[in-house]
Amino acid sequence: MGDDRRQVLEMLAAGKINADEAERLLAALEGGSATSAPASGGARKVKYLRVTVDTDQNSSKTPTKVNIRVPMQLLRSGVKLAGLIPVQAREHVDEAMRQHGMAFDLTQIKPENLEELVEQLQDVTIDVDDDHTKVRVFAE
Amino acid sequence: MIPWGASIRVQWWDRGKIGGVQGNHRFWIWVPLFLVWLMLAPVVVVLFPLVALVSVFLGISGVELYATAWQMLSSLRRTLVEVESPEVLVRVKVW
Incomplete structure (x- = not known):
């Protein structure tokens, strides 16, 4: 071109x-x-977050399958709700998380950041496998 | 739109000593969530002044709080939680 x-x-x-x-x-x-x-605008819109957990019969616990489907809109609303937390409370939460080893800043969670994350999630699949358990997290 | 109902399905199997399935039982409950919202609506209305007062005290917008809560409620539609073990299956769907 x-x-x-x-x-x-x-x-x-x-x-x-x-x-x-x-x-x-x-x-x-x-x-x-x-x-x-390329028709990148035709990329599928991510609607749900899916979490599946599968433990096999060799596990000491009872083999269990868990399947959870959460609408993405719920996550967006959760982020909006986090944005409504008063500043003083946010500082307390951040401090408590820091004490537990998580350097987290609630003020940085914004709806536009989540939108970016959701856009990228459509190509992301997280697979965690160990001897007896498979965990899969993906967007659909 | 807020969810109108939820369905809860429970299925369990009777397994013999060698592990074979001897019995299969299931029941299904439909939960009319719209009735729950109808019952909660007066409570929400009555609590609105209190929430507004607390919101002003905390420095947040009461209207935005209600709007976000409504949005969270609405986004519960099409949530699915399913747990299955060899003996029992529980499935909860919100619609």
Whole structure:
């Protein structure tokens, strides 16, 4: 694409085409790139967060399957709710989490950050496997 | 839209000594959540002034608090929790 534009500009500079013709060629190139661009807007929208846990019969505990599906909207609302926590309470929460070894800052959790995370989640699958348990977290 | 109901399904199996399934039982409960909201609505209305007062004291918007709570409630729709063990299966669906 960049090469085509450069070629058009070089032809204009060399006098092989006039300004009107260059403009039409550039417009045609831009129109062609818009139609040939990958349809990234058609990426599926993430609606649910799914957590599955599967323990097998070799586990000392009773083999169990857990399947949880949570709408993403609930997470968004949770983040909004976190934003409503009063500043004094937030500081207390942050301090308590720091004492437990989690350097967490509630003020940094914003709805737009979550939207970015949700967008990326559609391609993320977290698999945790050990001898007796499989945990899978993914978005669908 | 807030969830109208939830269904709870419980299924359990009677297993013999060698592990085979000898009996299969199930029951299903439909929980009309809309009745729960109807019953809670007057409570919410009565508590609104108190919540507004507390919100002002804490420096947060009472209206935004109610709006966020409503949004959280609405987003509960299509939540599914399912736990299955060899003897019992419990499935809760909110819709």
